[in-house]
Amino acid sequence: ETGVTQSPTHLIKTRGQQVTLRCSSQSGHNTVSWYQQALGQGPQFIFQYYREEENGRGNFPPRFSGLQFPNYSSELNVNALELDDSALYLCASSLRDFYGYTFGSGTRLTVV
Amino acid sequence: GIQVEQSPPDLILQEGANSTLRCNFSDSVNNLQWFHQNPWGQLINLFYIPSGTKQNGRLSATTVATERYSLLYISSSQTTDSGVYFCAVGNSGNTPLVFGKGTRLSVIA
Numbered sequence: 001e002t003g004v005t006q007s008p009t010h011l012i013k014t015r016g017q018q019v020t021l022r023c024s025s026q027s028g029h030n031t032v033s034w035y036q037q038a039l040g041q042g043p044q045f046i047f048q049y050y051r052e053e054e055n056g057r058g059n060f061p062p063r064f065s066g067l068q069f070p071n072y073s074s075e076l077n078v079n080a081l082e083l084d085d086s087a088l089y090l091c092a093s094s095l096r097d098f099y100g101y102t103f104g105s106g107t108r109l110t111v112v
Numbered sequence: 113g114i115q116v117e118q119s120p121p122d123l124i125l126q127e128g129a130n131s132t133l134r135c136n137f138s139d140s141v142n143n144l145q146w147f148h149q150n151p152w153g154q155l156i157n158l159f160y161i162p163s164g165t166k167q168n169g170r171l172s173a174t175t176v177a178t179e180r181y182s183l184l185y186i187s188s189s190q191t192t193d194s195g196v197y198f199c200a201v202g203n204s205g206n207t208p209l210v211f212g213k214g215t216r217l218s219v220i221a
Contacts (some may be wrong), residue, residue, distance in 0.1 A: 010175055011211065027119075033208060035208055035211075037153075040213075041213060042116075042211030042212050042213045042214050043155075043198075043200075044199075044211070045209070045210070056208055058208065086162055088153050088154065090153075092155075093182050099145070099160050100128065101145070101209065102157070103154060103155035103156075104153040104154070106153040
């Protein structure tokens with residue numbers, strides 16, 4: 001049984017650019033959630049995907065968007081990057097109607 | 113929305129000491145989990161404990177749902193216990209987890 005894999009592990013982007021982060025969910029899980037963790041803070045919910053559709057969204061602007069693919073893997077896209085987007089982005093997979101979440105190691109994004 | 117408060121924010125322990133971490137939440141929940149974030153950023157699930165008491169080795173947790181708090185106990189701490197401990201709550205398995213700000217634990221030899 002494989003865990004959650006995220007890529008890349010680190011990324012440096014310039015303000016105004018666009019970025020795509022990737023997540024492979026744990027085998028058997030059908031739901032993917034994305035979280036943003038700023039330095040010294042707890043993770044904050046961005047959105048969740050189930051059956052390739054957005055299934056809940058936190059307080060993030062529309063320039064944060066995502067996709068889920070038929071194999072349950074997922075992408076997080078951020079357009080028009082701002083300095084405050086610098087954070088650790090965590091992906092978590094779960095099985096709908098069950099409570100266990102498995103988190104990946106995250107992608108650390110730095111916007112300069 | 114649900115508010116989650118964790119205390120203390122920082123804790124420094126000598127190896128072998130015991131500690132108690134607290135999580136208060138503002139509304140009734142059906143999902144409460146404790147996580148340990150290692151220095152590489154990965155969140156490791158320690159307990160799923162919306163109510164009652166569970167133990168796993170040197171770690172145990174208790175949630176008193178009626179009083180809206182949960183406690184994580186670490187006994188005989190080791191340097192590998194260092195990291196940030198998060199409490200996260202939710203209303204069901206399909207709603208997002210709301211995290212507290214965490215307790216940063218440093219265990220020194």
